[in-house]
Amino acid sequence: MNYSHEELKEKITELKNNLNVTVVGHFYQRDEVYEMADITGDSLELARRCQADKSEFVVFCGVGFMGESVKVLSPSKRVLMPRIACCAMAKMIDGEYYDNSIAILEKSGIKKENILPITYINSSAEVKAKVGEMGGMVCTSSNAKIIITKALGEGKKILFVPDRCLGQNIANQMGKSSCVIGDGIDPNSVDIICYDGFCSVHQLFSLDDIAFYRKKFPGILVAVHPECDPTICDASDFVGSTSQLIKYIKELPLEQKVVVGTEFNMVNRLREKNTYVLSSTKPECPTMNETTLNDLYLTLKSIEDKAPINEIQVNENTAKWAKVALERMLAL
Numbered sequence: 001m002n003y004s005h006e007e008l009k010e011k012i013t014e015l016k017n018n019l020n021v022t023v024v025g026h027f028y029q030r031d032e033v034y035e036m037a038d039i040t041g042d043s044l045e046l047a048r049r050c051q052a053d054k055s056e057f058v059v060f061c062g063v064g065f066m067g068e069s070v071k072v073l074s075p076s077k078r079v080l081m082p083r084i085a086c087c088a089m090a091k092m093i094d095g096e097y098y099d100n101s102i103a104i105l106e107k108s109g110i111k112k113e114n115i116l117p118i119t120y121i122n123s124s125a126e127v128k129a130k131v132g133e134m135g136g137m138v139c140t141s142s143n144a145k146i147i148i149t150k151a152l153g154e155g156k157k158i159l160f161v162p163d164r165c166l167g168q169n170i171a172n173q174m175g176k177s178s179c180v181i182g183d184g185i186d187p188n189s190v191d192i193i194c195y196d197g198f199c200s201v202h203q204l205f206s207l208d209d210i211a212f213y214r215k216k217f218p219g220i221l222v223a224v225h226p227e228c229d230p231t232i233c234d235a236s237d238f239v240g241s242t243s244q245l246i247k248y249i250k251e252l253p254l255e256q257k258v259v260v261g262t263e264f265n266m267v268n269r270l271r272e273k274n275t276y277v278l279s280s281t282k283p284e285c286p287t288m289n290e291t292t293l294n295d296l297y298l299t300l301k302s303i304e305d306k307a308p309i310n311e312i313q314v315n316e317n318t319a320k321w322a323k324v325a326l327e328r329m330l331a332l
């Protein structure tokens, strides 16, 4: 049976009232799904708040690594995802590719014990576990600078996976040198070595887009997410995680125009006026957009029917080390 959005919202509200469940939604979710969430936020806030949440079930509307992180941090919780959609960037690295990266660094003369790995939270539990086992930790876009500063203090080479843009942007902000594995630069000569992953959504923004908006609206501000290419971040007025972008834009005077380089759903609900999307192509994250209101309804209904669907499971040894890597981040 096909229900309208309004009917689905009523059904979802009723199910939420009757079940011991918390619905969680990342900022990039479709508006109608986002509206139904009890907890919203960026990836760091969601990891923290889910850990403190007391419900038996968490229904996580986001991408796979986010639900997985909740399960790893709170193994006794039952975590369901209306869609187990895999972030395209997280998919760019798995355990084998991670091991290959370590082998490349070893071949260039860097001893394994002198490598400190950091993984962006946009990665699988398998990769987080490998990082945890090697003494490394997780970071998100809102705390990457703090985490990298701490790691550099240990005097080791940093291997940053999987997002080359975030790694290089933070290196630039800190005045540190960086390279991407395989770009021909000797990794021995730099502070931060980045894996060659990226977010296809955040690659949509170009210098031409920035030039267009600056010419069209002199005085406009450009605000972007650090998953954008370093050339884009360097040409922008503000670089921040989703939460940091929201705070920055909400604090601007109403008449101040701003053009934003991040996912469409979030930008679209930021401000009624004077806010533009930094691309002529709609920058929608395909995986974040997979989750529909009907998926959310069916997932909640499955809990009511005592046959939960799409439950996240993480193997015990992977969960153990992924938790270590996540907790090292949360401790900071």
Ligand code: 13P
Binding pocket: 041, 042, 043, 044, 087, 122, 140, 141, 142, 199, 227, 241, 242, 243
């Ligand atoms: P945040 O850490 O800012 O929530 O970003 C997650 C993400 O996937 C951005 O593309």
Ligand code: SF4
Binding pocket: 063, 087, 088, 089, 090, 122, 199, 200, 201, 202, 227, 263, 285, 286, 287, 288
């Ligand atoms: Fe992954 Fe990019 Fe989508 Fe974020 S916007 S979830 S990094 S594919």
